[in-house]
Amino acid sequence: MADEKATPLLDELEKGPYPSFVREIKLAAKNNKMAAGVLHQLEKSYRDKIGYWKHGGIVGVMGYGGGVIGRYSALPDDFPEVAHFHTLRVNQPAGWFYTADVLRKICDMWDKHGSGLTNMHGSTGDMVLLGTRTEELESVFGELTKMGFDLGGSGSDVRTPSCCVGPARCEWACFDTLKTCYEITQHYQDELHRPAFPYKYKFKFAGCANDCVAAIARSDMSFIGTWKDDIQQDDEEIKNYAKAGLDIQSDVVENCPGKCMTWDPDNMKLTIDNSYCLKCMHCINVLPKALRPGKQRGVTILLGAKAPIVEGALLSSVLIPFYDIDNEGLDDLFELVEDGIWDVWTENGKNRERVGEFIQRVGMGNFLESIGLEPDPHMISHPRDNPYIFFDQEDEEEEA
């Protein structure tokens, strides 16, 4: 008779140089029955090659429609410790900065009320507290808010916004990603906690086009830092890179997508025609001591990225080519989002239709008109190449 507590398959994943999640589950399981339940149910999954979690139910904390993912074991008789195994999404501090002190407090709370297992962090950016029982949810929420934390989003609501490290530790941040992320998160607390949209709406803030938070691929509304004026250039530092052996011609100039650079090796002089610079970041990435983004900084705002469900994956596309967000502030943006984008999308969007899919269905031209934005050639990679144009009939009559 096999030892019911043995985990020979998972034990294999404690071996090898990379840190092991099995070690983590076993560590939590020493003092926590829920973690032990996960361990043994997971071993069965590894044996049977299938997951044993049931479709979530509706659970949550009072007054909120999101932030808790209901989860139940499909085998509660075999694994009663994880009969309930609900997840809480906890809105992370902008930039994922913590102090040792606050982490310990959260850990103590979670050992008392949950599985002792976490994800640092979930895909959208939340701190994920993995697994607790329905009757513990209010206690967890109460202790979290006492510590100054709140739940993140889930379902058809504003999902927890996230941002890169930004000006806190990056010289390339073209706007204050942390401040923008924090202020937008605070402004949309109601929309974040009470789902009222056709589907989810994600915000992500990347300080430059390196896009360390994958804003353009993963957020309905993507903010990507950029600049308008010339790249700041330190010719002495460029010489130092060249003298140190860096091949400026092949490593920098030939990789420039704007083809706006020339290198004079005799005089060790890099010349940039900034009017053709695409702000791609490559030359700055390679020569961080010598080149920096310009001084006239702001954001490009793009709309519509999503994963495949339902109608296929999309990348965000340009909505506002340039906005001086640090100086002009957020009020105009709030108005555009609330009275423009959300108004049109919530009114006309189908169930589970992301804003990117909605735009594909109704047409970008119509969408821009309905939210009151002028079309701009920065919004397209090329004009339409088919002649099936829906001309505006009223206009035609007026002209006739």
Place this chain on the structure above:
Amino acid sequence: MTERLTDIGPPHYEKFLPPVVKENYGKWKYHEILKPGVMVHVSESGAKLFTVRMASPRLLATDTIRWIADLAEKYCGGYLRWTSRNNVEFLLTDESNIDPLIGEIKKNGFIIGGMGNSISNIVHTQGWVHCHSSATDASGIVKAVMDDLSQHFENMDLPGKLRIALACCLNMCGAVHCSDIAILGTHQRPPRIEHDTLDKFCEIPNVVSACPTAAIRPATVDGKPSVEVLEENCMYCGNCYTVCPSMPLNNAETDGISIWVGGKVSDARSIPKFSKLAIPFIPNNPPRWPEVVEAVHNIVDVWAKNAKKYERMGDWIERIGWPEFFRLTGIEFTKYHIDDFKHAGLSFKRTAQMRHLPEE
């Protein structure tokens, strides 16, 4: 009874910024990678901030977080952060603390790296640890693949950055669709319809409209309202299951993995792009998925050997052409590689420009 707080939002980030960050916020001038996993940021004021980046399996026990907090207390004045790829970053002002910190990290079985031209952590989803719709596990494959590739995490020995991501079904909670290599849990069979419960748990019009290929119709089965699936139109996306628990797709015999290559999110050099299909299906083989590890290893090796400096997977493939990618990697090209969803024709080759191998 104390007042029940709601809608307070996250704590203000300033509470968690180390003093050196507060003093130099927005004033950083440049940074340098000093060695794998260690970099320094230098401020206009001359202040220096050292960062040590540690890999994490993302799934962490509270005891490990306490250990991380203790290290931050001992070496970093109690401050630290996580990255968007689930690495831990220790933030130091005293350079002499770097090596002792790294020593303690390694002693506890964790590794340092993930900077510059290396592989960073694999972002991934929940898999069998927590998800109801997963076609595979997430953490186990990540562990096996990273055990195999960890030398590229600990050394900056690749031509460019390598971003691998894993999602355990095509819901893609991990939004893996713009990664150099995406490992994707894949179902191969239509949902099973549990007619006994469907009318009780699901709203039939919602279920019908959830299907992107209109493969679901209302039907009466044994006198009960239910649905039927036109199986030849189903591409196993699972959207019906998301709105209706009575239509599960999970199948121990036929679930597995597909592998996608050449995506990126950064604008550096070339614009962001989706990952494209490399391998349509590999069966699940826990605990270590050796066929997946081998397939990823092969793709990484061929890219690392052939790409130019800074050339990401997708840029390299675009330069050499897809026929050459399939030839060099030895991956079989099949009918499944040719898109047949919306806008499929845009991915057909509409030019006679191509390279031919004289031998073929």
